[in-house]
Amino acid sequence: xxxxxxxxxxxxxxxxxxxxxxxxxxxxxxxxxxxxxxxxxxxxxxxxxxxxxxxxxxxxxxxxxxxxxxxxxxxxxxxxxxxxxxxxxxxxxxxxxxxxxxxxxxxxxxxxxxxxxxxxxxxxxxxxxxxxxxxxxxxxxxxxxxxxxxxxxxxxxxxxxxxxxxxxxxxxxxxxxxxxxxxxxxxxxxxxxxxxxxxxxxxxxxxxxx
Numbered sequence: 686x687x688x689x690x691x692x693x694x695x696x697x698x699x700x701x702x703x704x705x706x707x708x709x710x711x712x713x714x715x716x717x718x719x720x721x722x723x724x725x726x727x728x729x730x731x732x733x734x735x736x737x738x739x740x741x742x743x744x745x746x747x748x749x750x751x752x753x754x755x756x757x758x759x760x761x762x763x764x765x766x767x768x769x770x771x772x773x774x775x776x777x778x779x780x781x782x783x784x785x786x787x788x789x790x791x792x793x794x795x796x797x798x799x800x801x802x803x804x805x806x807x808x809x810x811x812x813x814x815x816x817x818x819x820x821x822x823x824x825x826x827x828x829x830x831x832x833x834x835x836x837x838x839x840x841x842x843x844x845x846x847x848x849x850x851x852x853x854x855x856x857x858x859x860x861x862x863x864x865x866x867x868x869x870x871x872x873x874x875x876x877x878x879x880x881x882x883x884x885x886x887x888x889x890x891x892x893x894x895x
Contacts, residue, residue: 743892746885753882754783755800760823765893776886777877784875787814788822790832794862794869795851796844811838826871834867 737745751761768778783789788804791812797803804822806812812819813833814826826832838844848864856862857879861870 740892740895743888743895746888747892750783750884750886750889753800753884754786754789755804756783756823762893765889769890769894775890779889780877780880780884780886781875782825784880785825785827786822787812787819787824787826787832790826790860790869790871793857793860794832795848795856795864796834796867796869798843798847798850811835828871828873830871832869832871839867 747761751758756764764779764782765775767782769775771778784793788800788807791797791803791807792800796811797806807822807824808820810818810820811834813835814824815831816833834844844867848862848867852862852864857875859871859873859875859879861872863869
């Protein structure tokens, strides 16, 4: 299988920072990265002394973004090709495309505690977009789209808990949430300022355009 199915905490340790792949656990002292922040493997601590090449720096940035959004190399290359043919800065376009994925929007709105959980919910048909069933995690939303949880899933205690936590932490400015109606709306396209993860998108563009 192309998708990684191993321990997610190993991915954070490999990239040297928290990627928040396991939802609420990442915010507690149970997070494996808090206990072992060095790369995984027998010689993990020794890798901290290794200086990366220019190629290695760009490769690691590309891998980090792939892991944050849970996408494959084929998908990443596709988004890059779309980004460079869009008007504006290619790096910003790339991040905007990734943020517009339906699984990411479901996560950002707070219906899921992680993108992996959001992807599973979308695959299982939990949501409608503009009143139509959509079960494709890579579906790209646009301004004005309404994402709504189907009524039969609204009593799910996990989803209700996720929404409560998200409301406390805040919703990105380009999205709007109606928690009582289990509905969210895309107000605008995400800007670079809306993406708070430390990402050097120019390195990814340089990696693919080399």
